[in-house]
Amino acid sequence: MENEIMINIENVSYEYKSYVDESIQLAVKDLSLEIKRGEFLAILGHNGSGKSTLAKMMNGMILPTRGEVYVNGINTKDEDKIWDIRSKAGMVFQNPDNQIVATIVEEDVAFGPENLGIPPEEIRKRVDDSLEAVGMSEYKKHAPHLLSGGQKQRVAIAGILAMEPDCIIFDEPTAMLDPSGRKEVMETIKKLNKDKNKTIVLITHYMDEAVMADRVMVLNEGENVLMGTPREIFTQVETLKKLGLDVPQVTELAYELRKEGFDIRKDCITIEELVEAI
């Protein structure tokens, strides 16, 4: 059964107890959000804004204190269905070293499907396909610890892909990578969205990555404060700065030039667009 809405978040709050003074804190406050099948959503927000808490609620790693989260129509509170949920929505984290379990790349990728009890021929096929999709086929016999950060992260993504999820949630997947590693991983994510029609949720601090998304949500103090296309979001330079966030350098430059009285369209978000505007 396929649902048009991949993830549905209804009036969700998440409480936790502060370990400084034991007071009750809200990491996510009464948040509602629908993520459509095949969509690429980026989530921005400063550290402590509730991004990771929200992400972990999207595949049942944590459950909301109030409200409901549905993945492909299944409530994450339904304990009997938790493995269905996890195989529909996979998660990739910041540090590739913490996500790799085996000593050979292909064995690492096979770990997930093996645990799902899938027959060996099918696992073989999934491992090969997944490594192909992230461009790491030629490394299948390599030891993961000898790979670069970007390569390790792509192996981690292949491990998720081998579970054949409809949706992948990325929690700052490029934060620890160098520029070329970042490029590799972002190109892989874009490809999974466009060619394999995977629903993507990307949490990031890099505005040039968020520009690639269909929609951007900005979280602050656990609340959805801004939502729109990257162009609608990034043109709000002052609001974003107040929230402790960046805008792409070219957008900021366009904004500064407008302040000087030049008639430059304010919704430039790429180098190409600003060059055209000048």
Added chain:
Amino acid sequence: MIINIENLNFIYNIGTPFEKKALDDISISIEEGDFVGLIGHTGSGKSTLVQHLNGLIKPTSGKIIVDGVDITNPETKMKEIRKKVGLVFQYPEHQLFEETIYKDIAFGPKNLGLTEEEIELRVRDAMELVGLDYDTLKDRSPFEISGGQKRRVAIAGVIAMKPKVLILDEPTAGLDPKGRDDILDEIKKLYERENITIILVSHSMEDIARLANSILVMHKGKVIMHDKTREIFKSADLLEDIGLDIPQVTKFMKELKKRGHKVREDCLTIEEAKEELTKYLRGTKNA
């Protein structure tokens, strides 16, 4: 010259099938008071190089002179090296261990055998320099503060050693834009006030462009470029070939020039680009 490196080589696992040259005949000098950006993709040898600079790794061959002292000489005391060169690792907050913020920052100076008064003075100064309030925070546990604050405590612990050379290995990794800007501003303030030499390792070309006077580019264990920041970022193609980048705003100015606009292409920051474009656009309008 505060640092002089002559023919430095470092080889891992010598004599085994896993032998690997991590540093390949490096000879460079760093001037006292310079702010150096150290860039290179993962595995290019950056971390191995900075670990040599404070004596954590001994070279296979070659010599490193810091502030007149040969730190590669086995006779040189570690304490001497640590007083001269402070190294802040990646994710330094993972190394916090004491009960209070005061004790954590005081740990290094205490090992130098300083008096209690001197230690207190240094902890106070170091906390102020990284923007932590001494009176409200000194008795708090370093584990109950925010990530950005933890990182400041870790940096303060190194600053309290009063090193002549401060090396920061990706000090902003994992921080959000606001946290990153705060730390970079504090590093800048520290640099301007204390007149020390700073080496900043970073994957963010924007951060390097904003702060560094000069840049060392490493590739496959060699230093392949060492020049003023503006000069280095002129070589966009070469940098991209070795997995690096230039700031977006610099890329934009280059593209603009390529399309026939007569602008300076070596702007490093938004402020510089704004100034250049304001001049240019006003000029074309009046012409």
